[in-house]
Amino acid sequence: MERNWEPTNMNILSNKQIQCFLKRMLTLLIMLLLLGLVFSQIMIEDFKTQILKHDHELAGALLDNEVNPADITAAFIATKTQQDISAGQELLSETGYSTSPNNRSLEEVHHLLIKYRLIIFISIAVFGALLLTAFFLYFKYQQKDIDRSVSVISSFMDGNTSVRMESEEEGGLSKLYGAINTIATSLNAHIDDEKRTKEFLKATLTDVSHQLKTPLASMKMCIEIIQTEAENELLIKRFSTKAALALEHMEILIQSLLKITKLDAGTIPLHKTKQNVAILLHEIVTDFEIRMEQEHKTITLSGSDIFLLCDKDWMIEAIGNVIKNGLDHMEEYGHINISWTRTPMLTKIVIQDNGNGIHPADIHHIFKRFYRSRFSKDTQGIGLGLSLAKSIVEAHNGTISVNSTSEKGSTFTFEFITLTDL
Structure with a gap:
């Protein structure tokens, strides 16, 4: 069954690894912000201190020049206008006072600038190092996860098909691992199916070659005798009959094998229709009437008027094989x-005979292909009838079971799930 994988419209923030990474980045940014606020406050305080120091120096110098303290205080406290600022700039410019780095009065300010430039540079370097460390750790974890996944895939490719990718976290990689695990499980199932198919083919070929060996040898012998005794009509007729029987045996064997193989492979479509069980069983029993007369055997039918959803031809084959098996093994x-x-819940068909029964050593093997009991008196069968019946019943999603007592008879039970109209 084809499965269409659609792109995941997943919010990237649902990935726990990315969540962790972003939390670390946010923590670093908050730390940087707080650090910036602290540094800015320190810078403000330092500049305040420097300005106050300059004012103190200025006030002291004015006092040394015998300026009235009241006038000095008034000059510092009074509100300055733009006109006052302009007049001061003009006066100081005339005396050579400027913002030049060579201005001795501004040396402390330049020292502060150098100090804080250095602090900012170190802060950026530290933050950059932390940021790079966070990226390194994140990608190192990702690489470790990927390396572990590559190791798992390599192990799977080397034949260890039980390994799977494990991820307890949610996110893109976890979903990818889940998809890969699904593929691995599907491939493993196909590999197991292929192994079973190869084993089945090997066993089938072995059984077929073994089963064909006897009739082929018989036909070869008959043909050789016919060729060497061409003048003996009675002998030719006798061995021609034997060759025909061997050929018929081979034909039945091949047809039965083809039916079982097709059923097991699922290449035969079942045309299921509602069948009246009583009518179906009467039709099957009719095919055995001549044999029953010749062998003085009887079959009785008993049951109500019920229906079974099945493929009529295949169900006739399955039930007919079980009936034939019963007739073959009774006196x-x-x-x-x-x-x-x-x-x-169930539709049940029970076939009970009073024949020779099944030996306890055979009870668990009678549905196997080509199984022939060493206790059976029947030497003509090919051992495929019950196996074919089982394959047909299972193709109908049913079961077939047997109970038997040696020398007292056997009971075969067909069970099918009852389908009702809801």
């Missing part, structure tokens, strides 16, 4: 009873 005058019931 003359044997009997098979077929009953069916329906509950709100």
Whole structure:
């Protein structure tokens, strides 16, 4: 099934790693802001101190020149106008007083500027170092996470298909890891399916070659005898019949194998329709009437008028194989009873015979392909009938089970989920 992955319209702030990184950046910015406020306040206080020192020096100099203290105080306290400022600038300019760095009166100011330039430079350097450290740690963590992921992927590619990427955090990488894990699980499932398919094909080819060996050898022998005894009509007729039987045996074997393989591969579409169980079973039993007459065996049917959703032809094959198996393993005058019931949950078909039963050593193997009991008196079967029946029932989402007592008979039970109209 194709899955379309859509881009995630996820808010970048939902990524915990980015959240942590941004918190650290915000902390650094707040620290820088607070540091700037502290430095600015220190600078203001230093400049205030320098201005007051200059005023004190000026007032002292005026006192030394016997200026009236009242006039000095008035000059410092009085509100200055723009005219006063202009007059002062003109006077000082005439005396050579300026803002030049060589002005001895401004040396302290220049010292303060140098001091704070140095402080600002150091602060920027420290902040830059912290910022670079934060970026380094963030990308180092990202790289470590990526390296770990690459290691997991490499391990998976080397055959360790059980490994998965682990991430307890939310965010883009976590979602990426989740998607990669989904792909890995899907690939692992395909790998397992491929292994099972190869094992199945290997086992099937082994079984087929083993099963074909006997009829092929028989046909080869018959043909050789016919070729060497071309004048003996009775012998030719006898071995021609044997060759035909061997060929028929091979045909049944190949057809049964093809049916099972197609069912298991899911390449056969089931055309399910509502079938009346009573009518369906009567039709199946009719096919065995001649054989039952010849072998003096009987089949009875009992059940209510119920319906089963199934593929008619395949269900006839499955039930017919179980009935045939019962007839093959019972003595003359044997009997098979077929009953069916329906509950709100299950539709059940039970096939019970009074034949030879199944040996306890065989009970768990009878649905295996080509299984032939060493206790069975039937030497003509190919061991695919019950296996085919099981594949058909399972293709209908049903189950088939067996209970048996040696020398007393067997009971095969078909169970299908009852589908109701809601």
